[in-house]
Amino acid sequence: MEINIGASSCLLGNKVRYDGTHKHVKPIRDELGKNFNLIAVCPEAETGMGVPREKVDLNGSVDKPRMIGAETRIDWTAKMNRYSRQKLIYLKAIKLRGYILKEGSPSCGMEKVKLYNEKGKILKKARGLFANCLMNNLPLMPVEEEEKLNDQKLLDNFILRVFAYDRLCNIIDKRFNRKAVLEFHLDNKYLITSHSRKHYKLLDQLVAAIKIYKPNEFKEQYSTLFMEALKVTSTIN
Numbered sequence: 133m134e135i136n137i138g139a140s141s142c143l144l145g146n147k148v149r150y151d152g153t154h155k156h157v158k159p160i161r162d163e164l165g166k167n168f169n170l171i172a173v174c175p176e177a178e179t180g181m182g183v184p185r186e187k188v189d190l191n192g193s194v195d196k197p198r199m200i201g202a203e204t205r206i207d208w209t210a211k212m213n214r215y216s217r218q219k220l221i222y223l224k225a226i227k228l229r230g231y232i233l234k235e236g237s238p239s240c241g242m243e244k245v246k247l248y249n250e251k252g253k254i255l256k257k258a259r260g261l262f263a264n265c266l267m268n269n270l271p272l273m274p275v276e277e278e279e280k281l282n283d284q285k286l287l288d289n290f291i292l293r294v295f296a297y298d299r300l301c302n303i304i305d306k307r308f309n310r311k312a313v314l315e316f317h318l319d320n321k322y323l324i325t326s327h328s329r330k331h332y333k334l335l336d337q338l339v340a341a342i343k344i345y346k347p348n349e350f351k352e353q354y355s356t357l358f359m360e361a362l363k364v365t366s367t368i369n
């Protein structure tokens with residue numbers, strides 16, 4: 133079965149931006165489209181803001197940013213948060229395994245979205261509202277912004293992590309089975325060590341002590357370390 137990964141719809145060439153344009157990024161369609169089934173998501177259009185629409189910005193604090201219309205000052209925060217929670221139910225149900233987000237967007241931006249105070253001054257950088265919901269709900273899933281994918285090494289690493297995350301989920305989502313976990317660990321030994329010997333050592337220690345952990349505790353610790361290891365750029369070219 134093909135692996136599903138999500139992408140900000142405008143990056144796939146769909147004209148859904150506030151001004152009716154797109155932000156098509158070639159490597160996403162070409163490289164990722166070859167390997168995965170791409171699911172286009174435009175939180176702003178799907179929330180009912182329309183295309184074209186008024187530009188929105190993030191205002192307030194980093195912890196609780198609000199999504200406000202730049203001219204009308206309409207507050208879209210509650211609608212966007214509600215939409216995001218509902219969309220996450222769907223994305224989890226289709227076993228989403230990765231996501232490409234649009235940099236700088238108040239909905240989709242992963243980390244450097246401008247956050248304004250009441251006087252219109254930029255306070256800090258925040259995360260877009262939809263991106264925040266996505267990353268909180270699926271914290272181990274590989275997520276990148278489109279700019280990073282122009283670097284072939286980072287693009288290759290993202291693809292590798294998506295495949296690895298899919299294999300991990302296929303083990304973890306099933307009923308906890310010690311034998312399957314040990315097999316998974318052995319099968320992935322060279323992959324993990326090629327990225328981080330330190331992580332492999334920690335994972336090995338965890339597996340050696342598997343009997344002392346409760347299943348959920350073990351799953352969480354193993355999964356976190358495994359995905360962290362693969363984020364380290366491989367020492368093998």
Ligand code: SF4
Pocket residue numbers: 140141142143148149150173174175176177234237239240
């Ligand atoms: S950045 Fe996100 S919300 Fe904005 S147009 Fe692209 S997909 Fe839609």
